[in-house]
Amino acid sequence: MISLIETNNDYLERDKRFLKIEILTDTWVGRLKQNNLIFALYSFFEENDISKAKQHFYVCGLLDAFRIERYQDRLFDYDLTLIGYAMLSDNVSFIKNTFAKLSYQSTYLDDITEKPVPITMEENVLAGEAAIFTHTVQQFLLGNDALIERNIEIMDRIWFNKPNENSTLQYDVRFFKALYQKNISECEAILKEMVSPKIHQKRNDDAILKKYISMPALGYAKLAWIMGLEVDVKSKLIPKELLPIQPLENYEIPYDFLKEKI
Numbered sequence: 001m002i003s004l005i006e007t008n009n010d011y012l013e014r015d016k017r018f019l020k021i022e023i024l025t026d027t028w029v030g031r032l033k034q035n036n037l038i039f040a041l042y043s044f045f046e047e048n049d050i051s052k053a054k055q056h057f058y059v060c061g062l063l064d065a066f067r068i069e070r071y072q073d074r075l076f077d078y079d080l081t082l083i084g085y086a087m088l089s090d091n092v093s094f095i096k097n098t099f100a101k102l103s104y105q106s107t108y109l110d111d112i113t114e115k116p117v118p119i120t121m122e123e124n125v126l127a128g129e130a131a132i133f134t135h136t137v138q139q140f141l142l143g144n145d146a147l148i149e150r151n152i153e154i155m156d157r158i159w160f161n162k163p164n165e166n167s168t169l170q171y172d173v174r175f176f177k178a179l180y181q182k183n184i185s186e187c188e189a190i191l192k193e194m195v196s197p198k199i200h201q202k203r204n205d206d207a208i209l210k211k212y213i214s215m216p217a218l219g220y221a222k223l224a225w226i227m228g229l230e231v232d233v234k235s236k237l238i239p240k241e242l243l244p245i246q247p248l249e250n251y252e253i254p255y256d257f258l259k260e261k262i
Helices: 004-018 026-045 050-071 082-087 092-097 121-126 131-142 145-159 169-180 184-194 197-203 217-226 256-261
Strands: 105-109 116-120
Touching: 004 026, 026 050, 050 082, 050 092, 050 256, 082 092, 082 131, 082 217, 092 131, 116 121, 121 131, 121 145, 131 145, 131 169, 131 217, 145 169, 169 184, 169 217, 184 197, 184 217
Parallel strands: none
Antiparallel strands: 105 116
């Protein structure tokens, strides 16, 4: 199996090749994000450089935000880890003023007519679709208690019914409830369950990433710290060094197309 060191070296070369590509695409930007995620883990676990790791986590957030804003990509429908990586940057201004306010207006193909139908993130949230989980994290960051309560009620109704009785997303709902109630011991207990071998394997399928961190558990632990609940989960998959909120003095934007956006 390829190691983190080997992957980091491969992705450094891939990053150089990508920067020579003149046509910007959603997929291309997504691969740059994957590069920076590996760079972040390598910086933290192999170089013991947490500042460098935070910088790369910030770039991950910038690239995801770019994809959502430029392409109206429905990333929040199927990837609950994105906001977690953005939070690990400790760039509180970016997290709260940009990432927490991201949304999309996109389309999907009708099953019968095969014609595009407009869809918004808010519609999917109200339907209790997967986007509601990232949306709920956003509301915690924005301090919007009314929408947190609304979302929890929706998730209770959708994710604890018969069809979803074995869904691991029930852990997420329980965590949100505990966090909203500021119940630190319950938050810790739920996170401990989420990093147990059985649940960790179900929620983390990347062969390299799952050796080092557990998502979304790490992201939720970070959210708790941002909210003032200093959870302590004794697991190597939730590195305690990444939890305190300690922003860098300066964050760099490494790609020109992101600078143009700013």
